[in-house]
Amino acid sequence: MADSLNERSQNILEAIVEDYITSAEPVGSRAISRKHSFNLSPASVRNVMADLEEMGLLCSPHTSAGRIPTGKGFQYYIDTLLEVRDLNQNEKQNLRNSYRFQNMKMEDVMQEVGRVLSGLSQYTGLVMAPKFISTVFRQIEFIRLSQGRLLMIYVSETGLVQNKVIEANSSLTAQDLEYISNYLNSELNGLSIHDVRIKLKEELRKDRIHYDQLKQQALNLSCAALQDEVEDQLYVSGASLMLGQPEFSTPEKMKQLVQAFESKKVLIELLDRGQSAQGVQIFIGSESSDIDLQGCSLITSNFSNQKGAIGTLGVIGPVRMNYSQVVPIVDFTAQLVSRVLDREIEQN
Amino acid sequence: MADSLNERSQNILEAIVEDYITSAEPVGSRAISRKHSFNLSPASVRNVMADLEEMGLLCSPHTSAGRIPTGKGFQYYIDTLLEVRDLNQNEKQNLRNSYRFQNMKMEDVMQEVGRVLSGLSQYTGLVMAPKFISTVFRQIEFIRLSQGRLLMIYVSETGLVQNKVIEANSSLTAQDLEYISNYLNSELNGLSIHDVRIKLKEELRKDRIHYDQLKQQALNLSCAALQDEVEDQLYVSGASLMLGQPEFSTPEKMKQLVQAFESKKVLIELLDRGQSAQGVQIFIGSESSDIDLQGCSLITSNFSNQKGAIGTLGVIGPVRMNYSQVVPIVDFTAQLVSRVLDREIEQN
DNA sequence: ATTAGCACTCAACAGGGGCGAGTGCTAATA
DNA sequence: TATTAGCACTCGCCCCTGTTGAGTGCTAAT
Numbered sequence: 001m002a003d004s005l006n007e008r009s010q011n012i013l014e015a016i017v018e019d020y021i022t023s024a025e026p027v028g029s030r031a032i033s034r035k036h037s038f039n040l041s042p043a044s045v046r047n048v049m050a051d052l053e054e055m056g057l058l059c060s061p062h063t064s065a066g067r068i069p070t071g072k073g074f075q076y077y078i079d080t081l082l083e084v085r086d087l088n089q090n091e092k093q094n095l096r097n098s099y100r101f102q103n104m105k106m107e108d109v110m111q112e113v114g115r116v117l118s119g120l121s122q123y124t125g126l127v128m129a130p131k132f133i134s135t136v137f138r139q140i141e142f143i144r145l146s147q148g149r150l151l152m153i154y155v156s157e158t159g160l161v162q163n164k165v166i167e168a169n170s171s172l173t174a175q176d177l178e179y180i181s182n183y184l185n186s187e188l189n190g191l192s193i194h195d196v197r198i199k200l201k202e203e204l205r206k207d208r209i210h211y212d213q214l215k216q217q218a219l220n221l222s223c224a225a226l227q228d229e230v231e232d233q234l235y236v237s238g239a240s241l242m243l244g245q246p247e248f249s250t251p252e253k254m255k256q257l258v259q260a261f262e263s264k265k266v267l268i269e270l271l272d273r274g275q276s277a278q279g280v281q282i283f284i285g286s287e288s289s290d291i292d293l294q295g296c297s298l299i300t301s302n303f304s305n306q307k308g309a310i311g312t313l314g315v316i317g318p319v320r321m322n323y324s325q326v327v328p329i330v331d332f333t334a335q336l337v338s339r340v341l342d343r344e345i346e347q348n
Numbered sequence: 349m350a351d352s353l354n355e356r357s358q359n360i361l362e363a364i365v366e367d368y369i370t371s372a373e374p375v376g377s378r379a380i381s382r383k384h385s386f387n388l389s390p391a392s393v394r395n396v397m398a399d400l401e402e403m404g405l406l407c408s409p410h411t412s413a414g415r416i417p418t419g420k421g422f423q424y425y426i427d428t429l430l431e432v433r434d435l436n437q438n439e440k441q442n443l444r445n446s447y448r449f450q451n452m453k454m455e456d457v458m459q460e461v462g463r464v465l466s467g468l469s470q471y472t473g474l475v476m477a478p479k480f481i482s483t484v485f486r487q488i489e490f491i492r493l494s495q496g497r498l499l500m501i502y503v504s505e506t507g508l509v510q511n512k513v514i515e516a517n518s519s520l521t522a523q524d525l526e527y528i529s530n531y532l533n534s535e536l537n538g539l540s541i542h543d544v545r546i547k548l549k550e551e552l553r554k555d556r557i558h559y560d561q562l563k564q565q566a567l568n569l570s571c572a573a574l575q576d577e578v579e580d581q582l583y584v585s586g587a588s589l590m591l592g593q594p595e596f597s598t599p600e601k602m603k604q605l606v607q608a609f610e611s612k613k614v615l616i617e618l619l620d621r622g623q624s625a626q627g628v629q630i631f632i633g634s635e636s637s638d639i640d641l642q643g644c645s646l647i648t649s650n651f652s653n654q655k656g657a658i659g660t661l662g663v664i665g666p667v668r669m670n671y672s673q674v675v676p677i678v679d680f681t682a683q684l685v686s687r688v689l690d691r692e693i694e695q696n
Numbered sequence: 697a698t699t700a701g702c703a704c705t706c707a708a709c710a711g712g713g714g715c716g717a718g719t720g721c722t723a724a725t726a
Numbered sequence: 727t728a729t730t731a732g733c734a735c736t737c738g739c740c741c742c743t744g745t746t747g748a749g750t751g752c753t754a755a756t
Binding site for chain 2: 103104105138139141143145146149151153155159161163164165166167238239240243244249250251254255258259262343
């Protein structure tokens with residue numbers, strides 16, 4: 001239905017959205033008529049604006065103010081009016097140079113990506129590391145802490161390190177632990193955690209009374225170590241940049257925003273929603289959705305290595321965000337990070 | 349000099365500080381005269397107040413407002429008037445129950461401590477993990493990533509896991525790496541990183557042309573792995589609680605505060621300053637000190653295990669903070685955490 | 697030494713008028 | 727018939743004003 005807009009209405013809507021993006025203030029008919037050479041008088045523009053308002057694409061904060069785009073208006077703009085140009089070689093190279101991944105461990109790479117995304121966009125950068133369950137097993141080690149407590153260290157294909165403390169009432173010697181980890185490392189190498197879990201279940205079922213006590217132990221331990229879900233890791237960078245945006249200039253809005261960023265839960269849910277999709281995705285935090293992120297938009301893209309471990313990165317900013325600038329940055333960064341992940345994998 | 353205050357002045361100063369702590373508003377002579385049974389008229393109180401103002405312990409925001417304590421005033425209050433009562437057994441048990449450390453890895457313990465500190469105090473909780481250089485070596489592992497790149501995993505005595513990517517142009521086999529880590533684990537076990545570094549330097553100097561190629565490699569690798577300084581890990585919890593405090597209710601103050609919390613640098617510097625001291629320390633962010641943390645006070649205490657790895661935890665709140673409530677919490681928590689760290693160490 | 701009394705100060709609040717940006721409607725125009 | 731000039735109207739914003747009330751400093755009396 002919204003596609004039934006004629007060209008003039010589209011042009012005017014586009015002009016309003018873009019003016020609003022730069023000014024953050026209601027846009028009046030006079031400004032549109034003057035700045036953009038439509039050769040239309042303010043009065044004509046007003047007529048079109050009234051139509052757009054009726055359609056729910058614009059609204060006016062009060063009678064004598066200009067119009068601002070509604071969530072729906074932004075949605076329409078993004079869906080049908082926004083043209084995202086690709087970066088040229090020069091810009092790509094600049095972006096590549098912004099990131100310094102040399103000899104960085106995975107956590108630092110994630111953090112660096114967030115920082116750079118935030119710095120380039122001047123909004124808040126988000127990076128969610130690949131979920132534990134989607135990572136590919138590379139190596140596991142057990143280290144004895146105090147009596148009955150082991151430290152498990154897990155390394156994924158891409159060099160992501162996880163550790164966990166597990167209870168183990170039996171007293172295993174250092175040799176036992178070495179044997180166990182060797183056994184697991186040879187058995188589980190190259191499987192995703194998801195597949196690891198399936199395999200472990202099978203093995204445990206098959207060998208209820210295992211001939212080899214130590215192998216039995218190994219299965220038990222790895223079950224304890226790899227079964228539970230691991231909290232998602234989310235890196236938030238440049239949260240304070242959002243506080244500079246006029247839409248969040250009141251103390252209440254600020255507090256709300258900082259709370260939302262701090263708990264991370266809402267953000268993770270939002271990022272999860274885009275995990276199945278490909279390419280850049282845009283979420284508009286309209287009035288309907290989460291209260292915590294009212295007035296925010298999210299531009300995300302997934303990154304992944306060839307083995308399928310998927311993470312998400314993106315930028316969160318005000319709805320009134322410079323989409324045409326940020327979208328290509330997010331897009332290309334996701335590609336870059338995917339390549340970095342693959343670099344970690346041993347070529348054979 | 350400030351100690352030359354007579355008893356009445358002290359009482360009045362104390363009353364003002366405590367009123368101000370609960371109300372966050374300038375305290376007038378009338379209120380003091382009425383609420384606290386000094387049997388003094390407002391006029392007499394005013395005379396004393398004028399003296400205290402002259403001494404720099406109080407100030408008035410404007411002529412017709414009450415008085416508020418200056419930084420110096422708070423300092424005096426803390427140094428000579430504040431009585432910190434110990435927690436009774438009941439309260440200690442409650443505090444113990446607030447923390448659930450079972451089967452938590454170190455990072456999670458740190459985070460949990462921050463969360464609970466923040467929750468109990470209703471201010472912002474800070475935890476700085478023991479510095480890398482002060483930790484005691486327990487185990488090191490090397491995992492091959494791609495061609496020429498190794499992942500080093502280091503575990504400290506208390507189960508703190510660090511990892512790092514290092515360049516290694518030589519091509520070492522898995523067996524080589526195992527040999528190397530075994531060698532290092534036996535050589536370096538129980539030494540602090542500080543001592544490890546000294547030992548490595550010595551060894552390298554001694555065996556410039558080492559008879560054993562692999563041992564030489566081991567020394568080189570561990571040098572690369574353990575030489576650099578590692579970024580301090582700081583956990584900040586409940587930053588948004590600070591934004592609810594009236595002293596940070598303006599947008600500018602909020603932004604400033606969030607920025608300071610986000611960069612962490614200022615906080616780390618501040619926490620570092622207290623690392624050498626014992627027991628609870630209080631820093632008042634007076635006008636003179638860091639601009640970023642104006643209006644903030646910091647209550648910290650160090651925690652450590654028997655081997656000497658030192659970390660710091662604490663609470664940051666407005667200068668107008670409830671010291672008598674928060675100080676014992678910070679104190680006892682530090683003791684608790686120290687005990688948890690020791691629990692990790694193998695008893696032999 | 698303490699206190700009652702009094703004049704004074706000043707932030708906070710509410711009301712009112714002018715300004716200006718912007719709108720909707722209507723009638724004239726190409 | 728689509729466009730536009732003109733005009734009355736709306737309403738947020740700003741500035742000025744007067745009032746209120748909490749609190750002070752000073753002085754003289756106790």
